[in-house]
Amino acid sequence: MHQSELFSKTTKNLPEGEESKNAQLLIKGGFVNKSSAGVYSILPLGLKVLNKINQIIREEMNALGAEELLMPSLIHKKYWEQSKRWEADIIYKTKDLDYGLGWTHEEVITAIAAHSINSYKDLPKAVYQIQTKFRAEPRAQAGLLRGREFLMKDLYSFHADEKDLNNYYQKVIKAYKKILDRLCLKARLAEAGGGAFTKEFTHEFQVLNPAGEDTVLYCDQCDWAQNREISKMEHGDKCPACKKGSVKMYRGIEVANVFKLGTKFSEAFNLNYLDKNGKKNLVVMGSYGIGPTRIMGTLVEDNYDEKGILWPDAVAPYKVHLVLLGEDKKVKKEADEVYKILIGHFGESEVLYDERNASAGEKLNDADLLGIPWRIIASDKTAKLKKVELKRRSEKEIKFVSEKQLSKLIK
C-alpha cells in the first residue's frame, strides 16, 4: 500500500478530554477516530489490526469445535424479562422501551438452542460470535478498554451435566491461553466472583498493567492469582497456594473471562434434553468472553514508548514499513524496486510504502507512531552504499543490508 493513498493520516490533535494512553496513541496514529465518549470508529489501519486479532480468536474457537453464528443487537424486552435482567442499568434501551441493545447474549442463544437441542445425542454443542456489544457505562474514559460500544467474541457451550461442562471449561481456558500467547499478551488467570449465577469462582485473564481498572493479587513464584474483589490475601502475604512465594498486588486489565452458567438460563428458557432413559433434564451451560477491541487497547498499553506504538508482529497492520527519504529520482526508482521485492515476498497487504512528499523528520516520526515492526529506509545515503537501512521498531540497532538480504532478515 502506498502511504499517500491511505485514507487516514497521523495527527497531533487529540479530542478534548481523551485521557487514556491507548486512545491517544491510536488516534494520533490514525487507527481509530473518537465518535463520542466510549465510542470509536475503527479506521482502515486499525481494522487491519482488529481483523488479525479476530482471525487468531476465530482459529482457536474453530479448533475447539465451536461453530460461528451472528446474533442481533436489537433484543426484544421479552428475552430480558424472561431472565429477569430487564432492569439492569447497563442496558441501553430504545425510546419506546421495546428493545434492549445486546450487552451479552445468554438469553438469545438459550432461546435458539431450545430449537436445536432436544436429546442427549445433540450434546455437547458450542457456538460463538464476534459481534458488537453495547453497555451504558457511566464512565467511559479508558479508551478502548471500556467502551459503550465494543467488539466481543462470546462463546456459549451446552452440556448434559456439570462434569462435561467442567471438562469444556478447562479446554476453553487452554484455548484462551493460546490466543493470548499468539497475541504476545502475558496474562494471569485469576479467580473472580461468580455474580448472581454461581457460588463457585469464575476465572478472568488479567493483564497486569497500570492502565487496568481491576486490582489483582498474585503470587510472584507460582500461578496463583485472585481479583481483589474476592481475595482474602493482601500484598506481602505468603502465597496460599505454593506457600513459598509472596503475594503481590497490581492493576489488571481483564481481557477475557470464563463462566459456568449452570442451569440459570436453561431454566428460564426451557432448554431441556431427554437422556438415554427418556428422562427430561436441564441443559448445563457455560459462557466465555474475550474482547477484541479491548485487546487492541491493551496491546497498545502494553507496547508503547515515548514515540508511539510498538505492535507485536502477529497483529501489526503491516509487517514492513518502507520509507523513502529525499526527492532524488534515482533513489525513488530504487525504493520502488525494493517495494516490488517486498510485496513479492510478504504480500501487498503486509507492506506499507511511504512515498509521500514530506520531510524526513515527519516521515520518521510517523513511522515510530504507526509502530510497524520492521522499518526499511531508502535514502541518498543508503543508495550510495547500494544497500537499505533496516531497523526493528523495538530495537535501537540499525543495519545496512542489501536488498537480497531483506527477506532473510525479516521474519
Next chain:
Amino acid sequence: MHQSELFSKTTKNLPEGEESKNAQLLIKGGFVNKSSAGVYSILPLGLKVLNKINQIIREEMNALGAEELLMPSLIHKKYWEQSKRWEADIIYKTKDLDYGLGWTHEEVITAIAAHSINSYKDLPKAVYQIQTKFRAEPRAQAGLLRGREFLMKDLYSFHADEKDLNNYYQKVIKAYKKILDRLCLKARLAEAGGGAFTKEFTHEFQVLNPAGEDTVLYCDQCDWAQNREISKMEHGDKCPACKKGSVKMYRGIEVANVFKLGTKFSEAFNLNYLDKNGKKNLVVMGSYGIGPTRIMGTLVEDNYDEKGILWPDAVAPYKVHLVLLGEDKKVKKEADEVYKILIGHFGESEVLYDERNASAGEKLNDADLLGIPWRIIASDKTAKLKKVELKRRSEKEIKFVSEKQLSKLIK
C-alpha cells in the same frame, strides 16, 4: 462437516405470523432464527452463506481501491442534529435520547473525513464498511428483505468536483453489476428519485420478483428501467429510450443503490479542501449501498421450489452434500471413504456429510430443504453398483458414477 454435529437443525415449525417465503425457507432449513419481527439471528449455516456474499462484495470494493473501516452503531445526536436528520422517524433512539442507532453513516464518515482530507492531493478517496444497520420499520413482514436490524455494505466516496464524482459513480455501477453477476442475481438498473439530496435521478439495482416491495417499469428490449415513483410511463407504453420495446411493469427488490450526495454533508460538517491555487472548496461526495442480508433473502426468493432452497454455487453453504442412506456398516465405511475424497478435493468447509441415524425420507427431504448444489447418495443400491448417485439440486437427472469421476463432474 458431519451433519450430526451441526448446531442447527431443520424444522417444520414456523414462528407465528412469519409470512415471507424467504424467512420461512431460511428458518425451516436452520439458516436463521427469528428473534422478533424484522430481527433475525444468522445461524452457522446461514453465516456461511452470508460470509460468501460479503467476501464477493469485499473483493469488488477493494478492486475499486476503497479501504474498509468500521463505524459505530451508537451515534451521538450531535451528528444527526448537524445534518438536520435527528427527527427522522426511521431512527431508533436510546431512552435518554443521547444516541440514534446508525441507519446510514453519512454524518459519521463526513466528520471523520474532515480529519483526513485537507488538500486536493488527498482526493479522491473511498472507504466502505460491512456493518449492522438499524431502521425502525413500522412493518417488518418481508423476512430478510426489510429488517429492523440488517447488514449493509456502505461505500462513501470523496471528490474534488462533480466530474470526478460522476466518473466514480459509473465505476461503482460497474462494480455492483459484477457483484450481482457473481451472485447470479439478474437485476435491472433503474432510475429513481433523489430524495432531499439531489434533483438528479439516482439509481437502484432492482431484482424483478413477486416478493419485491417496489414497482419497476422496464423495457422488454433495452436496458431502460425506472422506479414507478418517478416514472411517467405506464405498462404497455412504447419504451422512451429505444422506441422499439414495450414498457412492462413488475415488482422489484431493491438490492443496491448509488447516490450522488453532492455537497450536502460536506457543507454540514465543514469538509473542505484547498485546491492547487490555495482556494477552499467543498468536497463532493457519493454514497453507495448494497445489502448482504437482503441479498441473502433475495437469493432465496429467486431460487426455490416446493421442496426448499436452491442456492447458487457462489454462495451455497457447502458445495457438496454427501448423504448416507441405510445402516449397513459396509456402506457406511464406503461413504466415509467418499467423504475423505471429497474433502481432499473441495476442502473440509465445502462438504456436508449426512451420517445421521435417520430415515431415508427425512434425509432426502432435509437435503432438498438445505439446497446444496450437488447431492451425492451412498446406499445399499449404489454400493452394489460400486458407484454413488450424483444429482444437481436444480435438475431431475440422476447419474450413477464412480468415486473417481466425482471430482471431474462436480465443478
